[in-house]
Amino acid sequence: MPVAVLVASVLSGSVPPAQAQTLTMPDQGRLLALGGASQIEGAGGGGLTPWALITGYGSRDSYGANVHTTGVRTQDYAIDSAGIAIGIADRFEVSLASQKLQGSKAPLADLAITQDIVGLKLKLSGDALVDQDRAMPQIALGIQFKRNNGVHGLEALGVTDVTQLGARSNHGIDVTLSATKVLLAQSLLLNATVRATKANQLGLLGFGGDLHDRYQPMLExxxxYLVNRKLVVGAEYRMKPHNLSVDAEKAYADVFVGYFPVKNFSMVLGWVTLGDLTIFNPRRQNGVYLSLQGGL
Incomplete structure (x- = not known):
């Protein structure tokens, strides 16, 4: 429940002050590590894909919030992301993120592309942790509004917008449906997400293209594996559409180690492969992924 609503309720006498105080303070009532990390587009989840879990450690009677910074470094490119996310009553999530793609080698050494992302997520049913006696996973619906802010560093070629690279639009919407299950006896967390998208390289190269301009379902x-209460290891796979002839887009994948020393801080370190990002640097982009998250 938003703080402003709670204050108004207290003043009107409909909510006792003691209950309001409990609800307005983040209780961090969920298990360590199950607050997840912030994926590269800002939603709660792994590194590459969102989970059905709501970000933060707030229980159904509280809320949680966090900030994150993420960096990916490959042979020819760098992708950076930073943002904030809030989880409310373990049911609803709001996230804001900014991404930047930069080139590091010719002919795209001066390339810089940024985009902003607003994400919403709603838990529809189930509980990934509590429902240990049945196979039902936690299911959540997500939506990400993305706007590309233009292309920098290619002005000499007359390119200032992703539509000049073949994209049909500089803004788009991704819709995700995620199912997450925690198997405590096996120390496993399993997640599957289906994403309807037109995004090229997360949207950093725009949306739609000369090859395709329609929503396509992509599996993530x-x-x-939960090694102990503070340490996890995992792997992810994310299918990608191929909409642009100038971008031989391929699936993303990673393996990672996550460390959760306390509920206020987490670190995820991994190895990631992003495929061929453009035809101008035609080789598979492999590199290091590091994400830091702090919150309450």
């Missing part, structure tokens, strides 16, 4: 999966 995560498998995480």
């Amino acid at each position: 999966t995560s498998v995480v």
Whole structure:
């Protein structure tokens, strides 16, 4: 429940002050590590794909919030992401993120592309942790509004917008449906997400293209092993559409280690492969992924 609503309820006498105080303070009532990390588009989940879990450690009577910074470094490119996310009553999530793609080698050494992302997520049913006696996973519906802010560093070629690279639009919407299950006896977290998208390279190269301009369902999966209360290891796979002839887009994948020393801080370190990002640097882009998250 938003703080402003709670204050108004207290003033009107409809909510006792003691209850309002409990609800307005983040109780961090969920298990360590199950607050997840922030995926590269800002939603709660793994590194590459969102999970059905709501970000933060707030229980159904509280809320949680966090900030994150993420960096990916490959041979020819760098992708950076930073943002904030809030989870409310373990049911609803709001996230804001900004991404930047930069080139590091010719002919795209001066390339810089940024985009902003607003994400919403709603838990529809189930509980990934509590429902240990049945196979039902936690299911959540997500939506990400993305706007590309233009292309920098290619002005000499007359390119200032992703539509000049073949994209049909500089803005788009991704819709995700995620199912997440925690198997405590096996120390496993399993996630599958189906994403309807037109995004090229997360949207950093725009949306739609000369090859395709329609929504396509893409599968994203995560498998995480809970080594102990503070340490996890996992792997992810994310299918990608191929809409642009100038971008031989391929699936993303990673393997990672996540460390959760306390509920206020987490770190995820991994190896990631992003495929061929453009035809101008035609080789598979492999590199290191590091994400830091702090919250309450």
